[in-house]
Amino acid sequence: MxxxxxxxxxxxxxxxxxxxxxxxxxxxxxxxxxxxxxxxxxxxxxxxxxxxxxxxxxxxxxxxxxxxxxxxxxxxxxxxxxxxxxGNTHWVTAQLPAETARTIHAAPAIITANSTRASGRARLVEGGYRVSGRWALVSGCHLASWLVLLAVVHDGDKPRLTAAGAPETRFMLVPASECRIIDTWTVSGLRGTGSHDVVVDDRFVPQGHTASFTDPYVLADPRYRIPPFSKVIPGLGAMALGIACNAIETLIEIASEKVPQRTSQSLRENHGAQLRVSQAESLVRSARLYLLDSLQQLWSALLDGRGVTMQARAQARLAASHAVANAAQAVDLMYGAAGATALYTTCPLERAFRDVHAITQHIGVNPRVMESTGRVLLGLESDTPLL
CATH class of the missing domain: 1.10.540.10 (Acyl-CoA dehydrogenase/oxidase, N-terminal domain)
Known part of the structure; x- marks a missing residue:
């Protein structure tokens, strides 16, 4: 690369x-x-x-x-x-057969898209699987050379069960040329992500082009044993904080020129605007520190061989949810401070408002996550394998 x-x-x-x-x-x-x-x-x-x-x-x-x-x-x-x-989730790359991973990433600038919704069926056949299904919200699907799609493994007409009694799932690596994109992405926020539906119709996927979270690791370095959701979900917080930073910068620019109706003061001299920008700045900076600190502690424990505790996983997930919530609040403060100016599509605050609230809708930061992290903080067992 x-x-x-x-x-x-x-x-x-x-x-x-x-x-x-x-x-x-x-x-x-x-x-x-x-x-x-x-x-x-x-x-x-x-x-x-x-x-x-x-x-x-x-x-x-x-x-x-x-x-x-x-x-x-x-x-x-x-x-x-x-x-x-x-495109950087790379959920199971460290668990793929090395030959498969090298084949997929042999050419420079390869992009993959993925879905962790187990909305496909992978029927066991000789040498691999016959895969069919429809996956929603496959961001960047038009850009990808390969689609990494989660499917329920079927032995005949019935799902194959794990030792715990749950349906077995595996990621299927399917060439983009064997997938159909269904145009569904007509939305408000994150409009440019192209998160359309993807359909696969009875395509053969070799065993070597599949992997699961429970497969042995092919790459030995401890860095690749980071819990996948502890690595990926914090990115939601980072992106939301970036949107909030842009919103604060935009409000500062607007405030230097705008004189609100029925006043002779510029917006930056308005006490309400001053309060809001201070609140927004503190929300963003504090959330960033928590996010990075939780990841640093988890990462250090992983590399030192101490293992990643459930407490560390909960802190990383809680920090991500906290960052998204703080960022959305900061954007709302800036949107409100700007008044009617923020309504226009020419104003970056209009886009920031749509985009940050789109991130709040991701299942990775659903309020239910904070119930799960709260259980762990209270000394109870986790109620979800996604921690």
Whole structure:
């Protein structure tokens, strides 16, 4: 993979991309997906290799380094950040047969899209599976060369059960050429992510192109044993904080020029606006510190061989939910402070309002998550394997 080999270089690259991302935002919204050239250039720069193992040509950043890049991209365009984040989930790459992983990522600038909704059926056949199904919300599906789709394994007409009695699921790696995209993404927030439905009609997937969270690890480094949802879900918080940073910057610009109706004072001299911008700034900064601290503690324990406790997992998930909630509150404060100016699509606050509230709808930060983390904090067993 060409591009940037260090975290600082990739973060600086994200900052240098800001003018182009701002210039292409309206086009992405009109297309309801990222333009092909933009996605290709992002991939060639290394952004879709943030979490890809070095063994397969990736940049292989730590979670903390990745959060900084996701946040920076979201300051310019949340849809770009979302597609980059979603293309970096790499849920089971460290558990795939090495030959399969090298085949998929052999060419530079490969983009994958995925769905963790087990809405497909994988029927056991000789040498692999016959896969059919329809998956919703497959962000960046138009950009991808491969689709990584979760399916329920069927032996004949019945789901195959795990030792715990639950239906067995596996990720199926399907070439994009064997999938159909159904245009469903007509939405308000994150409009440029192209999160359409994807259909697979009775396609053969070899056994070696499948994997599950419970498969043995092919890559031995402890860094690849980070719980997948502890690595991926915090990105939602980072992106939401990037949107909030942009909202604060926008309000500051507006406040320097706007004189609200029925007053002679500029908006920045208004006590209410001053209070709101202080509240928003403190919400963002405190949430960022908690998010990074929770990840740093989890990561250090993992690399030191101490193992990742359920408490550490709960803290990382709680920090992600907290960051999204704080960011949404900060954006709402800035939106309210700007008055009618924020209503216009030419105002970045209008887009920030739509995008941050779209992130709040992701299942990874659903309020139910905080019930699960609360159980752990109270000394009870987790009620979900997703922690």
């Amino acid at each position: 060409t591009g940037y080999g260090t975290s600082s270089a990739l973060l600086e690259a994200a900052r240098s991309w800001r003018p182009r991302l701002l210039a292409e935002r309206d086009r992405s919204e009109a297309l309801r997906r990222l333009p092909d050239a933009l996605a290709r250039d992002l991939a060639e720069a290394g952004f879709f290799g943030i979490f890809l193992p070095q063994a397969y040509g990736g940049v292989d950043l730590t979670p903390m380094q990745a959060m900084a890049v996701f946040e920076e991209l979201a300051r310019a365009d949340a849809s770009v950040a979302w597609c980059v984040w979603n």
